[in-house]
Amino acid sequence: MPNTVGTQIARTFDWVLCKAAGITFDTIQYFNKRNPNPSVTPKWSDKPLLKSWEKSKPTLGFPRQTDSLCPACVKEAREAIIAGKKDWRDLMHEKVGEIKAQIIERDGQVWMVKDCPLHGHYEDMMAVDSKWLSWIERQYPGRDIPAHNDEDLHKHGSSTVRYGRGSVLTVDLTNRCNMMCDPCFMDANQVGYVHELGWEEIKEILDNALKIKPRRQMSVQFSGGEPTMSPYFFDAVAYARKIGYNSVQAATNGIEFAKSKEFCKKAFEAGMRYADLQFDGIGNDANSHRQIGNLFDVKLRAIENMHEAGIEIVLVVTIVNNVNNDQVGTVVKFAMENPKKIAFVSFQPVSFTGRDEDITPERRLRQRYTLSHLAKDVSNQVGKVEPRRDWFPISFVSTFAGFSDMVKGQDSQWGSLSCGCHPNCGVGTALMINKETKEWAPVPRFLDAVQLTKDVTDI
Structure with missing residues (x-):
């Protein structure tokens, strides 16, 4: 009986406390909205931080x-x-190759349809589930501060960056590679010449990136080809950390890391934080299209060596429909079974460029894999994850970057990493995993992410 009474008293007190906190919060927000404080202009930007209602879409x-x-x-x-x-x-100065396109709903799917006066009609699928894409677009928080102090660098015509700073600075160190596989976005080893950045060019790219404002933290990703084949790989990693970037990574096939623990140690000591490890599936058969018979064994060795050295590992899976889309669930489960070694899984729906630029329309349609396919496959092959509850645009996290910027104040030298990309560009979800018992659940299953971002925005 005493326990029952005590429980009731505790619940009543909790209810009163929550109610009082809610009323207090709403009251403060009422006056804040009618007499808002002026926006702060931090040292890393010449323009003030944006209020939520000032962000364009x-x-x-x-x-x-x-x-x-x-x-x-x-x-x-x-x-x-x-x-x-x-x-x-x-x-x-010219709109080379630019045409208008219509994005339409057709039979519950979303398609892009366009016509070129010279080359005719094109259409491609954007989403297999229109309701899912609508959910994703509704969660877009808006654009970042307009880019500035960038007149000498952002000169790319219609493709010029106009908002924010981006979240990843990709530096292609070389087009050389120690593999010859398909798909390859770079078409490495096939173009008939070697393009490799010299040391002064690498420094210039990294130094120039510091000039653009807002000066936010970014993930500096060294890529290629295979970046570890560059003679300046370690120097580039060390220099990126030296000038202030705290997240330096390499997009790698893992071969050099598998061959040598010393190589892994040297990369970590230089400042490499993440390895974006090419990873197409579980088992050598699932990787056979890469033309190396024991490639999965190589991946496992690379994972062990890098983990031992202290490098965090991101499995990067290029998904091609009707080739390895059946591996989505097994890759996610592999990561969940190895939570101490695998930090993230990054699925990249195939982009028909580089080595696959000249595919036929029939093959394009057959192999097209969209983000909506991914949400559906994770749900079907892994379970628990609901497409229209647990997935959000990557830019969803920019709300928390804005809160971090506000907390750090105007004297901070760097803005927080903030991805403001279009909601059709990328999506993500988060799983909470007990590293000991391997029990897991999607975070939005027990945390109302939409309400949380609304509350953070109000703050």
């Missing part, structure tokens, strides 16, 4: 019209520039 929903490219026009323009028949500076 692109046109979302469907049907809608957007700017797109004709793939044939793009290829012709590139070949003309390489052949010296066209000036590359034309890309800054």
Whole structure:
């Protein structure tokens, strides 16, 4: 009986406390909205932090019209520039290859449809589930501070970065690679020449990135080809950390890391934090399209060596429909079974560029894999994860970056890492895993993420 009475008293007290806190919070917000404090201008930006209602958004929903490219026009323009028949500076002033596209809903799916006056009709799937894409777009928090102090660097015509700083600075150190596989976005080892950055060029890229404002933290990703083949790989990692970037990573096939524990140790000591490890599935058969018979064994050795050295590992899985989409669940389960070694899993739906640029329309449709496919496959192959509850645009986390910026104050030298990419660009979810028992659950299952971001925004 005493326990029952005590429990009732505790529940009543908890209810009163929560109610009082809610009323107090709402009262403060009432006056804040009518007499808001002026926005802070931190040292890392010449423009003030944006209030939530000041953030702009692109046109979302469907049907809608957007700017797109004709793939044939793009290829012709590139070949003309390489052949010296066209000036590359034309890309800054002319809308080379640009055409309008319509984003429409068709049979519960979302498609992009466009017509080029020279090359005809194109269409491609954007989402297999229109309701899922609507959910994702509704969670977009808005754009970051307009980019500034960037006039000498952001000169890319219609593709010029106009908002924020981005979240990843990718530096292609070399187009050389110690593999010859498909898919390859870079078309490494196939173009007939070696393009490799010298040391002064690497420093210039990293130094220039510091000039652009807002000066936010970014993940500096060294890529290629295979970045570990660059003679400046360790120096580049160390220099990126030296000038202030705290998240330095390498997009790698893992071969050099598998071959040598000393290589892993040297990379970690230079400042490498993450390895974005190419990882197409579980078992050698699932990796056979990479043309190396024991590639999965190589991946396992690389994981062991890098973990021992202190490098955090991100499994990066390029998903091709009807090739390895059946591996989504097994890869997620592999990561959940190794939570002390695997920090994240990054699925990259195939992009038909580089070595796969000239595929037929039939193959494109057959192998197209969208983010909505991924949400559906994770749900079906892993369980528990609900597509329209547990997935959010990557830019969803920018709300928390804004809160962090406010807490750090105007004297901070760096803004927080903030991804403001379009909601159609990337999505993510989070799983809470007990590293000892391996029990797990999607975080949105027990935490109302939408309400949390609303509360953080109000603060």
